[in-house]
Amino acid sequence: MSSTSRPPSRKERGPSGAAVAVRAARYGAFVKTEIVRSQRRRKTIAARMVGDTLRVMVPTGLSAEEEEHWATVMADRIALKTRSDHVDLTARAGDIAAAYDLPVPSQIRFSSRQRQRWGSCTPATGTVRISDRLLECPPWVLDYVIVHELAHLLEPNHTDRFWELVDRYALAERARGFLLGFEHAETR
Numbered sequence: 001m002s003s004t005s006r007p008p009s010r011k012e013r014g015p016s017g018a019a020v021a022v023r024a025a026r027y028g029a030f031v032k033t034e035i036v037r038s039q040r041r042r043k044t045i046a047a048r049m050v051g052d053t054l055r056v057m058v059p060t061g062l063s064a065e066e067e068e069h070w071a072t073v074m075a076d077r078i079a080l081k082t083r084s085d086h087v088d089l090t091a092r093a094g095d096i097a098a099a100y101d102l103p104v105p106s107q108i109r110f111s112s113r114q115r116q117r118w119g120s121c122t123p124a125t126g127t128v129r130i131s132d133r134l135l136e137c138p139p140w141v142l143d144y145v146i147v148h149e150l151a152h153l154l155e156p157n158h159t160d161r162f163w164e165l166v167d168r169y170a171l172a173e174r175a176r177g178f179l180l181g182f183e184h185a186e187t188r
């Protein structure tokens with residue numbers, strides 16, 4: 001609540017009173033974002049939805065470019081989260097397990113911690129993690145990684161038998177090529 005009598009700004013204001021910008025996140029999503037400079041000596045960047053606006057809390061002392069960078073990063077992240085909510089990994093893994101006669105994982109979910117790998121599995125518990133970077137890839141590439149991780153539930157190592165299992169997926173070779181190119185583009 002503002003207690004001043006200044007005329008309202010023409011710029012849209014967020015719940016905190018900070019200026020709201022609409023940022024284009026990945027996948028054509030548009031995210032209403034406001035930047036709030038922390039009063040306290042907060043060193044980390046944080047963001048949360050307040051109504052329909054993503055409030056990005058940044059430390060004071062960042063340059064305008066740095067603030068813009070972090071607002072965009074956070075907008076991307078929330079867009080990614082929204083998108084991952086729309087992918088039913090459990091159903092997808094179930095279909096793939098049935099089609100390729102592979103084990104059904106006890107649990108499969110997206111992880112944002114998988115920055116170096118596309119997926120991981122723990123054969124002992126039957127759990128599978130899929131990097132949420134795959135939400136930026138076509139569905140047939142995501143399916144390849146699911147096939148790959150489910151095959152690991154049978155065969156933990158990259159043995160000949162493992163690749164025989166995986167290469168039954170018709171687009172396996174293309175998907176590996178896609179992922180190599182994607183990784184290259186990402187790390188440039």
Ligand SMILES: [Zn+2]
Pocket residue numbers: 148152158
């Ligand atoms: Zn592997």
